Amino acid sequence: MKETQTLQNQIESKATTERISGSEAIVRCLLEEGVKVLYGYPGGAIMPVYDELYKYQDKIHHVLTRHEQGATHAAQGYARISGEVGVAIATSGPGATNLITGIADAQIDSTPMVCITGQVPSNLLGSDAFQETDIVGISTPITKWNHQITKASEIPEVIAKAFYIAKSGRPGPVLIDITKDAQFEEFDYKYEKCKGIRSYKPIPETDRSSLEQAAGLINNAKKPLVVWGQGVILGKAEEEFKAVIEKAGIPSAWTILGASAIPTSHPLNVGMVGMHGNYAPNVLTNECDVLIAIGMRFDDRVTGNLATYAKQAKVIHFEIDPAEVDKNVKTDVAVLGDAKQSLKDLLPLLNANSHHEWHHKFKDLYEIEFEKVIKNDLHPTKEGLTMGEVLKEINKQTKGEAAIVSDVGQHQMIACRYAEFNTTKSNITSGGLGTMGFGLPAAIGAKMAAPEREVISICGDGGYQMTIQELGTICQQRAAVKVVVLNNDFLGMVRQWQQLFFDKRYASTEMTNPDFVAIAKGYYLNAKRVTKREELPSAVEEMIASKEPYFLEVCVEKEDNVFPMIPSGASVSDIRLE
Amino acid sequence: MDKEIKHFTVSIYTENNIGLLNRISAIFQRRHINIESLNTSRSEIEGVSRFTLVVDITEDQMKKIIGQLERQVEVIKAYYHTDEETIYQISAIFKIKSDLLFEERQIQNIIKESNARIVTVNKEFFVLEKSGRKQEIDLLHRELSAFGIMQFVRSGRIAVTKNEMKISQMLEAFQH
Ligand SMILES: Cc1ncc(C[n+]2csc(CCOP(=O)(O)OP(=O)(O)O)c2C)c(N)n1
Ligand SMILES: [Mg+2]
Numbered sequence A: 001m002k003e004t005q006t007l008q009n010q011i012e013s014k015a016t017t018e019r020i021s022g023s024e025a026i027v028r029c030l031l032e033e034g035v036k037v038l039y040g041y042p043g044g045a046i047m048p049v050y051d052e053l054y055k056y057q058d059k060i061h062h063v064l065t066r067h068e069q070g071a072t073h074a075a076q077g078y079a080r081i082s083g084e085v086g087v088a089i090a091t092s093g094p095g096a097t098n099l100i101t102g103i104a105d106a107q108i109d110s111t112p113m114v115c116i117t118g119q120v121p122s123n124l125l126g127s128d129a130f131q132e133t134d135i136v137g138i139s140t141p142i143t144k145w146n147h148q149i150t151k152a153s154e155i156p157e158v159i160a161k162a163f164y165i166a167k168s169g170r171p172g173p174v175l176i177d178i179t180k181d182a183q184f185e186e187f188d189y190k191y192e193k194c195k196g197i198r199s200y201k202p203i204p205e206t207d208r209s210s211l212e213q214a215a216g217l218i219n220n221a222k223k224p225l226v227v228w229g230q231g232v233i234l235g236k237a238e239e240e241f242k243a244v245i246e247k248a249g250i251p252s253a254w255t256i257l258g259a260s261a262i263p264t265s266h267p268l269n270v271g272m273v274g275m276h277g278n279y280a281p282n283v284l285t286n287e288c289d290v291l292i293a294i295g296m297r298f299d300d301r302v303t304g305n306l307a308t309y310a311k312q313a314k315v316i317h318f319e320i321d322p323a324e325v326d327k328n329v330k331t332d333v334a335v336l337g338d339a340k341q342s343l344k345d346l347l348p349l350l351n352a353n354s355h356h357e358w359h360h361k362f363k364d365l366y367e368i369e370f371e372k373v374i375k376n377d378l379h380p381t382k383e384g385l386t387m388g389e390v391l392k393e394i395n396k397q398t399k400g401e402a403a404i405v406s407d408v409g410q411h412q413m414i415a416c417r418y419a420e421f422n423t424t425k426s427n428i429t430s431g432g433l434g435t436m437g438f439g440l441p442a443a444i445g446a447k448m449a450a451p452e453r454e455v456i457s458i459c460g461d462g463g464y465q466m467t468i469q470e471l472g473t474i475c476q477q478r479a480a481v482k483v484v485v486l487n488n489d490f491l492g493m494v495r496q497w498q499q500l501f502f503d504k505r506y507a508s509t510e511m512t513n514p515d516f517v518a519i520a521k522g523y524y525l526n527a528k529r530v531t532k533r534e535e536l537p538s539a540v541e542e543m544i545a546s547k548e549p550y551f552l553e554v555c556v557e558k559e560d561n562v563f564p565m566i567p568s569g570a571s572v573s574d575i576r577l578e
Numbered sequence B: 001m002d003k004e005i006k007h008f009t010v011s012i013y014t015e016n017n018i019g020l021l022n023r024i025s026a027i028f029q030r031r032h033i034n035i036e037s038l039n040t041s042r043s044e045i046e047g048v049s050r051f052t053l054v055v056d057i058t059e060d061q062m063k064k065i066i067g068q069l070e071r072q073v074e075v076i077k078a079y080y081h082t083d084e085e086t087i088y089q090i091s092a093i094f095k096i097k098s099d100l101l102f103e104e105r106q107i108q109n110i111i112k113e114s115n116a117r118i119v120t121v122n123k124e125f126f127v128l129e130k131s132g133r134k135q136e137i138d139l140l141h142r143e144l145s146a147f148g149i150m151q152f153v154r155s156g157r158i159a160v161t162k163n164e165m166k167i168s169q170m171l172e173a174f175q176h
Helices: A002-012 A022-032 A044-055 A068-082 A100-108 A135-142 A152-167 A180-184 A208-220 A238-248 A279-285 A339-349 A356-378 A387-398 A410-418 A439-449 A468-477 A492-501 A516-522 A533-545 B020-030 B059-071 B098-103 B105-114 B134-145 B167-175
Strands: A018-021 A037-040 A061-064 A086-090 A113-119 A145-149 A173-179 A186-189 A224-228 A252-254 A269-272 A290-294 A314-319 A333-336 A403-406 A455-460 A482-487 A526-530 A550-555 B005-015 B035-042 B048-058 B075-082 B086-097 B117-121 B125-132 B151-154 B158-161
Touching (some): A018 A022, A022 A044, A037 A068, A044 A180, A068 A086, A068 A113, A113 A152, A135 B020, A145 A152, A152 A180, A173 A180, A208 A314, A208 A333, A238 A339, A279 A356, A356 A410, A387 A410, A387 A455, A410 A492, A482 A516, A482 A533, A516 A550, B005 B059, B075 B158, B098 B125
Parallel strands (some): A037 A061, A086 A113, A113 A173, A145 A173, A314 A333
Antiparallel strands (some): B086 B125, B086 B158
16 A cells, blocks of 8 residues: 555656666656557567566556567557557567567558567677667668667656657557666666657648638539548547538548548448448549548559549548658648648638539439448348348447457458447458458457447458467457458458459469357357358347447358459449449 | 659658667668668768668659658658659779789879779788769779779768758757
């Protein structure tokens, strides 16, 4: 009791210094940054930090994942649902290299994450010591910033900087590599949060005239279209965004990382753009007169062939990262800055509008997509189960309140297309990197960050097996994640491409799968398998009702395809419905 | 006209950092852009380093690369300029057998005409330094090759711009 009291005092008296070890300082710095949970895996070069994590376990919760990749994805899931920085920790050498996929994923999807790795003692650096690897060199192109610490005295400042960089501006991953001698070394500890870095400007200044030009174009537009991305969510600009599109009456479409920023049911929400997005927003991208891109980066999966992308339109780009402007699509007006502020400033400059006729075009094209695609996905008449009807059942039973954490493949596209969202930060998926194996560990992190929410992981039978060992983490933490595997016994998305573009030569895409239910039960999870349509509602009901983690395998049609589809290299308006 | 390949000098002002060269070169390498020349040194501002690179790319590419460079946390500011907008130099050092200096009259003429400078002379060899444009150095190299060069090295380009780069004001603004 007394001991925790003094600890508390120590933590609170920031101004004074005290002599502690580097490893204790690391944990204290994390506490200063408000970290409550971190994900990782121990090993030689990081053992002093684990020793401190043991001592501080009533203040900071370390989650032992079953693989360091799982630790990064869990940290990402944590960050994506909460908007806080996710933290992952690993030992040197193989521990550090196992973080790489998650770091690359966080970089391309702008996820705030701090990774801490142990390193061999500084006198052994460069000697090919046991478990020495140049993780700073390896991670350089996939981190927003990285740094190696060889002296304990650098720890507070560098960690403060790490958190500041990870979460400010366009967020991203930061890796801090700390030699073992720096962890043992004692020094005079004092923590100060980072308030700025002179070479780094997180938010560019907004040019008032660009806002006025943007407003002018929007006010004069007859057929405006908004495409928004994750920038709206990262910038906490959901309300400002909604106010803008509602006032100007603009049909608005999302990239997969932008999903859930406004509810699915919002009348101005016209669906998803991109390769497997909705028909109307893709086709009408090539018919709109003003394209307003907000917090998105014109990924090639969104634009299809750039040479024929929205050529008829004036393009306005609201963007926090100046390097994204004109990178893929030439803009007429770039509004640099933070989306929340820019949209707030834009609102009074806009005229109220409704664009009735233009909205009808979206409705008409939706009807076509419904007849050709959606009807078959959601109300199938054939015997086999579709992925879409599983999502429909989940929507029905969660009333759109669940956070959906998907893996990568056909099931991901179906989840993004059909999941209904009422609240923001509810669609957690690996967008830019398309990392199979993301879905299960990311759901663990998401559930731990938001225990009050229903978190449902939607995985394919392929990707699930890339990080299936994280069932061990679920089992140990009793994190009440709901895991759904949509099993088609295929690497379905690749099989679809083989069917469409490689004359059905199914090279290494068919899988002989294990008994997934038995495996889940082996990890002491409640588990069920559904093979028939009539079993689905009750199984989903049982899953949602469970206060415990739950595993549900749904055996779906083996050779279904995801449509619509923009074949790679084709124009958005050449999207195929079958 | 943005599609025309041009010769650009890139000036990058940065914080001193061990890993930064790696970060900067990776930006070019990813896009298969050859760095023709690279020089790092201190700059006019205390504690700020300056990278000077030369690349042959289109202006379109150049603009995107400047964006990528400035996106790096430790890059303060990056600029690009054409040859006309800069005053630039490179320098080269030649190591040559001392005998030649005395036996071949022609060599003395070459040295004089090229405005090269003799840095040191001893019994075995002498060292010649020449600063200027690349063509001048290439010419000198050709002329001396006939007699035999023991060692040759040429530096990266260094350049200052004719117009001001507003870097100092930027750093001052940060202080406030
Ligand atoms: C780590 C990784 N390896 C390979 C791929 C390529 N890939 C994309 S989707 C896919 C198939 C996924 O199969 P499954 O998990 O069963 O999902 P399905 O498409 O069947 O729903 C593959 C192999 C990838 N995205 N990530
Ligand atoms: Mg599959």
